[in-house]
Amino acid sequence: xxxxxxxxxMATLRELLDEAAAGRGRVAMVTGAIATGKxxxxxxxxEHAGDxxxxxLTATGSPAESALPFGVLSQLLLGAxxxxxxxxxxxxxxxxxxxxxxxPGDDVDVLIVDALCTVLLELAERHPLLVVVDDLQHADRAxxxxxxxxxxxxxYAPVMLAVTVRDPHALGGLHAEMLRQPHCxxxxxxxxxxxxxxxxxxxxxxxxxxxxxxxxTGGNRLLVDALLEDHRIGDGRGERYAEAVLACLxxxxxxxxxxxxxxxxxxxxxxxxxLLGANEAATAKEVLALTRAGLLDGGRFRDEAARSAxxxxxxxxxxxxxxxxxxxxxxxxxxxxxxxxxxxxxxxxASRLWALPILEEAAAQALRDDGxxxxxxxxxxxxxxxxxxxxxxxxxxxxxxxxxxxxxxxPAGQLGELTEALRRGHLSGGDAVTLAKALLWxxxxxxxxxxxxxxxxxxxxxxxxxxxxxxxxxxHAWFRSSCPPFLADxxxxxxxxxGGAAYSLSADRRTEAVGALxxxxxxxxxxxxxxxxxRILRGSRLDEMTLDTVESALxxxxxxxRADLAAPWCDSFVAEAASRRAPGRQARLSAIRAEIGLRRxxxxxxxxxxxxxxxxxxxxxxxxxxGGPLGSLLLAGAAMGRYEECLPPxxxxxxxxxxxxxxxxxxxxxxxRFHLAxxxxxxxxxxxxxxxxxxxxxxxxxxxxxxxxxxxxxxxIALGETDEARLLVEEQLARAAGSRRVQGMALRVLAATxxxxxxxxxxxxxxxxxxxxxxxxxxxxxxxxxxxxxxAVGEFRRAAVMGRRARVLAHxxxxxALSRALPDGAWExxxxxxxxxxxxAERRVASLAADGYSNREIxxxxxxxxxxxxxxxxxxxxxxxxxxxxxxxxxxxxxxx
Numbered sequence: 001x002x003x004x005x006x007x008x009x010m011a012t013l014r015e016l017l018d019e020a021a022a023g024r025g026r027v028a029m030v031t032g033a034i035a036t037g038k039x040x041x042x043x044x045x046x047e048h049a050g051d052x053x054x055x056x057l058t059a060t061g062s063p064a065e066s067a068l069p070f071g072v073l074s075q076l077l078l079g080a081x082x083x084x085x086x087x088x089x090x091x092x093x094x095x096x097x098x099x100x101x102x103x104p105g106d107d108v109d110v111l112i113v114d115a116l117c118t119v120l121l122e123l124a125e126r127h128p129l130l131v132v133v134d135d136l137q138h139a140d141r142a143x144x145x146x147x148x149x150x151x152x153x154x155x156y157a158p159v160m161l162a163v164t165v166r167d168p169h170a171l172g173g174l175h176a177e178m179l180r181q182p183h184c185x186x187x188x189x190x191x192x193x194x195x196x197x198x199x200x201x202x203x204x205x206x207x208x209x210x211x212x213x214x215x216x217t218g219g220n221r222l223l224v225d226a227l228l229e230d231h232r233i234g235d236g237r238g239e240r241y242a243e244a245v246l247a248c249l250x251x252x253x254x255x256x257x258x259x260x261x262x263x264x265x266x267x268x269x270x271x272x273x274x275l276l277g278a279n280e281a282a283t284a285k286e287v288l289a290l291t292r293a294g295l296l297d298g299g300r301f302r303d304e305a306a307r308s309a310x311x312x313x314x315x316x317x318x319x320x321x322x323x324x325x326x327x328x329x330x331x332x333x334x335x336x337x338x339x340x341x342x343x344x345x346x347x348x349x350a351s352r353l354w355a356l357p358i359l360e361e362a363a364a365q366a367l368r369d370d371g372x373x374x375x376x377x378x379x380x381x382x383x384x385x386x387x388x389x390x391x392x393x394x395x396x397x398x399x400x401x402x403x404x405x406x407x408x409x410x411p412a413g414q415l416g417e418l419t420e421a422l423r424r425g426h427l428s429g430g431d432a433v434t435l436a437k438a439l440l441w442x443x444x445x446x447x448x449x450x451x452x453x454x455x456x457x458x459x460x461x462x463x464x465x466x467x468x469x470x471x472x473x474x475x476h477a478w479f480r481s482s483c484p485p486f487l488a489d490x491x492x493x494x495x496x497x498x499g500g501a502a503y504s505l506s507a508d509r510r511t512e513a514v515g516a517l518x519x520x521x522x523x524x525x526x527x528x529x530x531x532x533x534x535r536i537l538r539g540s541r542l543d544e545m546t547l548d549t550v551e552s553a554l555x556x557x558x559x560x561x562r563a564d565l566a567a568p569w570c571d572s573f574v575a576e577a578a579s580r581r582a583p584g585r586q587a588r589l590s591a592i593r594a595e596i597g598l599r600r601x602x603x604x605x606x607x608x609x610x611x612x613x614x615x616x617x618x619x620x621x622x623x624x625x626x627g628g629p630l631g632s633l634l635l636a637g638a639a640m641g642r643y644e645e646c647l648p649p650x651x652x653x654x655x656x657x658x659x660x661x662x663x664x665x666x667x668x669x670x671x672x673r674f675h676l677a678x679x680x681x682x683x684x685x686x687x688x689x690x691x692x693x694x695x696x697x698x699x700x701x702x703x704x705x706x707x708x709x710x711x712x713x714x715x716x717i718a719l720g721e722t723d724e725a726r727l728l729v730e731e732q733l734a735r736a737a738g739s740r741r742v743q744g745m746a747l748r749v750l751a752a753t754x755x756x757x758x759x760x761x762x763x764x765x766x767x768x769x770x771x772x773x774x775x776x777x778x779x780x781x782x783x784x785x786x787x788x789x790x791x792a793v794g795e796f797r798r799a800a801v802m803g804r805r806a807r808v809l810a811h812x813x814x815x816x817a818l819s820r821a822l823p824d825g826a827w828e829x830x831x832x833x834x835x836x837x838x839x840x841a842e843r844r845v846a847s848l849a850a851d852g853y854s855n856r857e858i859x860x861x862x863x864x865x866x867x868x869x870x871x872x873x874x875x876x877x878x879x880x881x882x883x884x885x886x887x888x889x890x891x892x893x894x895x896x897x
Contacts, residue, residue: 034166154183246313271329359379360398433474434471521662547585593609611633640814777809
């Protein structure tokens with residue numbers, strides 16, 4: 001269709017040329033915005049002038065030559081074929097006319113104008129003429145007068161005058177004078193329509209892409225062609241497009257590039273004229289021209305790539321100057337802080353008195369709107385430009401918080417500066433709490449204690465403002481739930497201060513959420529704790545001020561045995577963090593979701609969430625909190641029987657300070673269970689006992705948090721210490737009030753210490769409790785034990801049924817270790833003496849154990865490690881439903897093998 005339009009316009013001009021060649025002179029004035037194809041149309045006509053029996057004479061107007069009298073006419077006449085005498089006459093007339101019109105106010109000699117037009121008319125007597133002048137608006141005044149004079153005289157001469165004009169108003173009265181001639185025809189060109197761009201791009205791009213190109217270019221033919229060329233070489237909107245943008249600006253006139261640069265700097269229609277120190281009306285005219293050219297829409301560049309191309313043409317000094325001037329203008333005009341701050345940032349200069357508050361305000365707004373990267377850049381510039389040390393400390397603290405949201409490992413370099421600011425007395429109380437938590441996160445326990453000690457030195461916190469007191473109050477609860485050993489280093493609050501600590505709704509909710517977590521960890525599952533946590537979550541939004549609130553409320557729900565309620569809340573917050581491009585928050589919430597997955601009996605999902613957390617935040621950036629996702633990964637790997645995959649987390653160095661935090665407890669528990677599942681009972685017992693000692697010392701011994709006694713009891717059973725194991729289980733049962741899940745787990749372990757005739761009853765109770773508790777994995781373990789117990793007492797049919805159910809559950813939660821212990825056909829009905837099949841290695845170890853050999857003696861006889869002996873015996877005990885050597889059947893005796 002674009003080609004069809006061009007043919008129609010060309011056909012019109014050719015028709016006019018035919019009429020002129022027949023002696024009826026014609027004038028064609030071709031108008032249109034930049035890059036509508038005006039020049040190409042006229043020069044195409046000139047190339048075909050011979051087909052119509054005409055001789056073409058061409059000239060082009062230029063801003064550089066607009067002050068040269070008769071410059072355009074010289075191009076026309078001196079390019080014509082004529083005798084030497086006529087050429088000399090023409091040259092003389094041009095020189096004389098140029099001398100007479102040399103000054104800007106000089107009149108043009110009409111006799112010379114007439115004589116030059118007569119020369120053209122005499123040439124036309126020998127053969128028809130096609131006189132083409134491109135960009136008539138840039139022609140000198142004398143040439144314009146000559147062409148106007150010629151237009152009036154060719155009505156009955158074999159001459160066609162064809163001119164292009166981008167802006168007819170630039171011709172003044174000449175435009176109207178020419179158009180009023182009856183033999184003058186106006187030909188108006190427009191940009192390509194969307195349909196024409198689609199036709200032009202046929203075979204190159206789809207309709208959707210072509211529509212997008214029209215939107216980006218406004219149909220500007222030069223830009224469309226450039227996009228097509230970039231598309232062919234796979235360069236998107238690349239070098240050719242940028243060149244086409246600059247070419248359009250060059251064609252638009254002298255003032256256009258400056259206006260375009262100002263618009264590119266401002267990013268939108270703004271105080272362009274004031275930025276350039278130019279006339280408002282003239283600037284508006286240039287903006288209109290650029291809009292008509294398809295570069296602008298509503299005062300903005302249609303495409304960011306076009307704006308970038310214009311900005312790339314600025315040198316550093318010019319760019320800085322324009323942005324500084326733009327910052328001043330937008331500031332005094334009351335523009336939003338991010339607009340002003342953006343100009344300051346691009347200029348790299350915040351030396352104005354008003355600049356620092358603007359940057360801080362813009363950073364605060366960006367943090368609220370999830371523009372963390374922008375906030376960081378604003379704060380970095382503010383920090384470089386701030387001369388006041390106390391204010392620098394506040395800015396640096398905000399910068400630490402902002403960087404923390406992306407990667408908690410990045411603020412480490414700022415902590416030394418903040419510590420020095422605290423020493424000098426330039427850090428506020430609330431910021432000091434933030435610094436202490438950041439230092440502890442990175443494992444600098446001694447430095448964290450030093451910071452908290454500085455707060456204690458203040459005179460009963462009288463030097464702290466209300467906000468700082470609220471931060472200290474929240475810190476008390478946070479350290480109580482996460483880092484209890486540091487509580488002694490915190491300053492104490494009076495009852496009056498503690499009662500009035502909240503300075504905002506968000507601070508109050510944060511303190512309440514952390515308080516709920518403390519109750520869950522210290523008092524166990526309480527209905528009112530879960531109710532409080534849910535209420536807090538219903539009113540929370542995931543921003544930089546509420547992440548601690550959300551985390552604490554989710555964990556409070558989880559540790560009160562309501563992982564079923566915590567799961568959907570956690571899912572929604574994880575999705576929100578992902579959509580808002582907040583990897584730090586997404587990682588921390590994914591670590592919590594891993595804990596929830598474990599308590600719901602879904603180790604595969606827990607492992608995936610733990611790995612995601614460690615990918616979003618590298619392990620080195622997790623600091624002491626790395627124990628959370630690492631512990632979950634170990635627990636999940638142990639349940640799934642994927643021991644090799646868990647070796648890196650087990651062997652990975654962790655911060656020493658982690659063992660002074662709740663995250664260290666989670667890591668020790670995961671490590672202990674992993675060692676137990678791998679058959680390393682003694683190592684497991686060491687980890688689990690240390691975990692239990694710390695929980696007791698810190699008074700965080702909640703069964704729903706970590707039921708460490710049960711796993712320690714299993715380790716003791718594997719080591720033959722059944723009586724001690726029973727005591728631990730009974731103690732755990734006494735502490736498990738309100739937690740059906742932990743009670744069910746405890747009864748399963750208790751069954752392993754009981755006589756065979758009591759095991760079925762205990763395991764049935766265990767399974768019943770775990771069905772209500774919602775932990776699929778633990779239910780599968782209890783049902784596996786129940787199948788073994790039924791088989792041990794000769795109830796083979798029930799054993800087979802229970803074994804099949806256990807196998808389905810084990811498969812459902814991807815518990816590989818359980819699945820391997822539940823092969824198809826296990827405990828199927830058979831003879832009373834039928835027993836689960838032992839491997840050759842297990843039978844050799846079991847036979848020696850049945851003969852009374854110790855683990856070390858078996859190790860020496862079979863040339864395997866003591867640890868391997870323990871692993872084999874653990875599996876044998878489980879398969880044969882026994883708890884000690886004395887219970888091994890005599891049929892395993894080596895003499896009978």
